[in-house]
Amino acid sequence: VQKVDLLSTRCDSRPVSDSRETVEAELRAHHTASLGWALACCRRNRVDAEDVLQQVYVKVLSGKAPFDGRSSFRTWLFGVIRLTALEHLRFLTLRWLHAPSAPEENLVSDAPSPSESIAERERAKIVSETLARLPTRQREVLHLTFYEGMALREAAEIMGVSLGTASQHYERGKERMHQLLHERGIV
């Protein structure tokens, strides 16, 4: 039902953006946040996240997933990213069941850039690995609240769960994340 709501053809009479240029400008403005959310939805796998984000951009710009204005553009976009990531992960699972093989190499370099210190990069890497170890719901809610700075209510809307459920995942996720980061010496 949620998928139909998010990806259905335009049924609302309040289209916020009609032209491709306007939609593209909105997508460009949310590009970094969208990549971060795609990373959270893909267990912090950068290759998968970029694949998912590319599928989303093509889907939105070609008009297959029109924005209907029933929520904020960011909430709607994050919902589309989350559903596309679920489809993508389902495809990867089927592919693995068909022909299990070694995990794909990460095509994106993890080496620190000249402008950042190795310590900063190492810290970010540990936080990323720790997030990836959390259950999906806990990872999602922590990402939306701490990484994106959203309110818990908006996070619940994007995740497609009630506020109470999101709150439970939030508390458990915080507890688990803090414990794991403590073990790694980050906090």
Added chain:
Amino acid sequence: MKQPDPRDAQLSSALRALRADDAKRAPAFDKLTEARTRRPFRNIVWLAPSGLAAAAAIAFVVTNGVQAPQHEAAAVSPRPAAASAGTPSPAVAASLVPRPRPAQAMGNAHAALPLDFLLDVGASIPLTATVGTLRDLPSFDSNQGFFQ
């Protein structure tokens, strides 16, 4: 009034640092707005193992199913050049003497072509019963025939 959780500040700091790191590594927006052309051999890569497995299975069946009997390889040894001269040396003459072949490969076509499973599966009566039935038949007399 509810006290703020001190862990919130730590988590917030850690995740904001992660966000800054992700932003540095984000690909350009324009790079992701076109249909994917980045990894055209992706499907080939993941189909290759199953294709290779199928090819290996077919090769195994073919090579083991039509393997030539061992005695054929011995029969086609090249003839020494001295044999055509008419006076072979003793060593060559000794090599030309036919060697006794293993009993299994000699005249045992049954061993060379193990087709028992065909008879066992397809026949309604066992092979031994068939042989026994043939043995019980009276000898054939061309003047009298089987039915007297």
